[in-house]
Amino acid sequence: MKLKHVLLAGLFTFSSLSLFSSCSQTGGKTTKANTAGGAAATADGADTTVKAVLTPIDTALYDSLMVKLANGDTTGKWPVKKTPYPLAGAILPFKRVVAFYGNLFSKKMGILGELPPKEMLAKLKVEAKNWEKADPKTPVQPALHYIAVVAQGDGGKDGKYRYRMPFKQIDTVLYLAKKIDGIVFLDVQVSLSTIKDELPLLEKYLMMPQVHFGMDPEFSMKDGSKPGKRIGTYDAADINYVSGYLADLVKKYNLPPKILIIHRFTRKMVTNYQNIKLRPEVQVVMDMDGWGEPDLKLGTYRHFIFSEPVQFTGFKLFYKNDLKKEPHRMLTPAELLKYKPAPIYIQYQ
Template identity: 55%
Template sequence: MHTIHSSAACAVVLALLAACASSDADPAVGVEQSPLPTMQPVAVTAGDSARRADSAAPLPGDSAKPPAITVPSVRGRSKKDSLALVSAIRAGLKDTKWPVRGPTPLPGAILPSKRIVAYYGNPLSKRMGILGEIPSDQMLARLDREVAAWNKADPSTPVVPALHLIVVVAQGAPGRDGKYRLRMPDTLVEKVYSWAAQRNALLFLDIQVGHSNVQAEVPRLEQFLKRPNVHLGLDPEFSMKGGEKPGAKIGTLNASDVNWTVGYLSQLARTNNLPPKVLVVHRFTRKMLSGASDIRLDPRVQIVIDMDGWGAPWLKYDSYRDYVQREPVQFTGFKIFYHNDTKKGDPLLTAPEVLRLTPKPVYIQYQ
């Protein structure tokens, strides 16, 4: 659980990240994604090597011993991590709902023929993600290296780089309008857009609505969303439908919120003759996105459900299986935290490891 404190001095307190948007504006508050909820992996057994799970026990409902599955060998991985990856792989292979029977991609669609690798954050805070943690030239150079790594790991799916900017930031105080959110200035969006242009990259605009809603926040970004290389993200963690302060508990969006946003983006693409938009929806608990099966697909909007919790590899694999793979929408994403995923000594997840998941994530985000 996050604890909200005053950020008048732009202090960082526990997982609450604060940064001043301007000298006369409300303080911008960005909150790191919550650790994944503790859960136990599906019970499987393996031989002495954590890299192989040849003797994995059948999952419930299996009538015979499943085929052997191998996973990449990474120094520092525990057997628990490897078995959780095997469990996630096997669950995906058994699931007949993938790939989702969605609309045929229109001309100009990015997914699924390409993979997006994005850097996330806000330049006003060094603690909200890699996008603002280091100078822009160093950040872009590091993104180049990640793009190269993913291209090497899966040459069949070329990588498109992206910057993912939190443009509406959840607040610990109500602000002048009582909405517990701060809208970033257009000048900041233009700055990050110019950084993206240096790499012919996409720009995602991410929204943490607080006590506001998507109907009020998305249309304000229309001038940017009319550009063919600008896309959208929604963060249910900070959508506080029950009136709580952002960070006091994990928030939620429902299918109607997503469907409204899809309809808006579809109409925008149709009216302005744009290629399909990509909509990223973050998720690391079941309640963050209610009614996922009621989300309607549209050929002009490609929906990614992004597993964005942090924690040990086994927790991340389990959450991908439980909250993304088991509730298909359209495409999948996976988030990697440079700091939070490694603070207990776990090596950072690698592209070959993540690519063993089924379905393979086509949107990768680094924070």
């Protein structure tokens, strides 16, 4: 697959969004998580093993933090009722995840691949400190959110319009994340493939306690359209398949709960949200993925994230696209912390 095709996917991410954007725990006994397959070997032979210490959650603290995230919402939607308590070692809502998104092959797909690694990690640390300053009571968990399967402008040999990144690149992302005690998200844009075909191919990484998952409905082209021509979709059944798969890994390998990110900026991107199953092994985040001026992004958040509650919420900030229209600025941590509910996952592209 030629590099130019990877760059095309970056253009999809920007152009299609412009059309549709309206937009620490306390507890009892601790145990060590299985590292499930051991270290990932990077090109320079670095060890990326992460050994997670699993602390049973303090349920009273969990409940109080969920109420805090609801920010005084009086509609009854937030916090979400009948949410199961997560297993030991859960990250949310005890920490806020602040992630850099992108792909190492392309400078156009996000900050993760735009800057040299050392500079990128330093910038991520600055953003993490900004969030900790805005909300001192919530520690920040830094993360690298890497697009492991990229939507393509070329069908490829199998006509699926997606390119699976080489494992050595995933290994590099794991290595970089370990430098900052970060976690990793592997994100999938299936195009004309399916989530059932793509997810199992990443299992050797998802067996690791520090690796989580993201699924992008925008590039799930169930109608056979080429990616980038229109917005794709996932149903609750697709999301339940993924969360069930991740839950099985958590139980099999004694892992901390996985975080599942689902990108969204239109209603049709996620259908039958009320049927999404919540599990102790998986923490589900609906991430507001649209770009634009602050009022537009707030409107998208209210219409498609707040109004259809699942479990946790996320918010994406674009270093470039959020500046295209007046007032030519990104939303600040202080502003986002006033939203109902306050997002617990923040992604920078």
